[in-house]
Amino acid sequence: MASSHTNEEEHHQKVKEYMEKYGIKMNNSLVNKQTGIDLIQFMETYPIISGMMSKNQIYGILYYLKQVIDTGVIGDVVELGCNIGTTSIFVKKFLDMYAPDRSYHVYDCWEGLPPKVEQDESTTSYQFRQGSCKTSKDVFIDVFNHFKLDLPVIHSGWFKEIPDNQYPEKICLAIYDGDFYTSITDSFDKTFHKVQSGGMILIDDIGGVNNSLDTHPLPGAERACLDFLKDKKETYDYLAYADKDLNFGIPCGGARIVKL
Numbered sequence: 348m349a350s351s352h353t354n355e356e357e358h359h360q361k362v363k364e365y366m367e368k369y370g371i372k373m374n375n376s377l378v379n380k381q382t383g384i385d386l387i388q389f390m391e392t393y394p395i396i397s398g399m400m401s402k403n404q405i406y407g408i409l410y411y412l413k414q415v416i417d418t419g420v421i422g423d424v425v426e427l428g429c430n431i432g433t434t435s436i437f438v439k440k441f442l443d444m445y446a447p448d449r450s451y452h453v454y455d456c457w458e459g460l461p462p463k464v465e466q467d468e469s470t471t472s473y474q475f476r477q478g479s480c481k482t483s484k485d486v487f488i489d490v491f492n493h494f495k496l497d498l499p500v501i502h503s504g505w506f507k508e509i510p511d512n513q514y515p516e517k518i519c520l521a522i523y524d525g526d527f528y529t530s531i532t533d534s535f536d537k538t539f540h541k542v543q544s545g546g547m548i549l550i551d552d553i554g555g556v557n558n559s560l561d562t563h564p565l566p567g568a569e570r571a572c573l574d575f576l577k578d579k580k581e582t583y584d585y586l587a588y589a590d591k592d593l594n595f596g597i598p599c600g601g602a603r604i605v606k607l
């Protein structure tokens with residue numbers, strides 16, 4: 348193993364020198380895989396632009412994104428429920444630098460949450476409702492322009508109504524952040540079978556406060572996971588996100604599924 352690793356490094360070095368000598372634009376994916384990328388430092392690239400996601404949660408997403416890429420899982424990246432792009436700007440910048448060969452597809456209806464169903468009922472004082480989290484595609488685009496990023500592939504509509512061929516055939520990492528039971532169920536229906544073996548699905552709003560569904564403000568997300576995975580080999584844990592010190596091991600509000 349050691350010698351093949353060295354050979355690979357030598358090969359990358361030769362390619363890099365060749366490209367520099369002949370003025371060929373460097374493939375960042377290749378170069379950065381060799382030199383590595385400091386994710387903790389990378390997290391300082393942008394501010395956290397909304398309360399939808401915190402730094403430790405976005406760090407978790409990038410950590411697993413890097414892991415699936417490094418382990419050679421093929422496929423593109425999808426985010427179902429992108430809102431104004433709090434997570435998306437980090438994912439896009441990371442892919443631009445580290446794996447520009449991977450496409451990034453984001454999905455949103457721009458109408459906020461769909462109608463609540465029974466599985467979304469909770470006893471918390473703050474209640475999410477139909478239309479909560481509403482934003483617009485223009486705001487999402489403005490955010491990307493502001494940070495001078497190329498846009499990802501944007502798909503507008505309700506997840507279940509977006510045609511299957513607008514979801515990539517092969518997915519290495521899927522981020523589900525649609526909050527309500529039907530939104531997470533639709534995310535599974537549209538993409539679970541496209542996530543490649545060894546790839547991952549990270550789902551927001553799962554676990555955290557005592558891991559009790561009744562006292563979670565968005566219990567529908569976990570109920571959707573439990574129902575969808577009932578007849579599948581896969582299971583989930585609560586380790587999608589890092590804690591405030593950017594370590595993993597404590598449930599911090601997100602589920603992680605590794606595709607078998």
Ligand SMILES: C[S@@+](CC[C@H](N)C(=O)[O-])C[C@H]1O[C@@H](n2cnc3c(N)ncnc32)[C@H](O)[C@@H]1O
Nearest residue numbers: 399428429430433434456459505506524525530
């Ligand atoms: C919590 S926000 C997503 C936050 C985002 N991931 C971030 O990092 O800031 C949820 C988004 O999902 C969208 N959404 C929820 N359910 C949906 C569905 N069934 N189809 C399409 N969009 C949906 C909403 O419009 C909203 O913008």
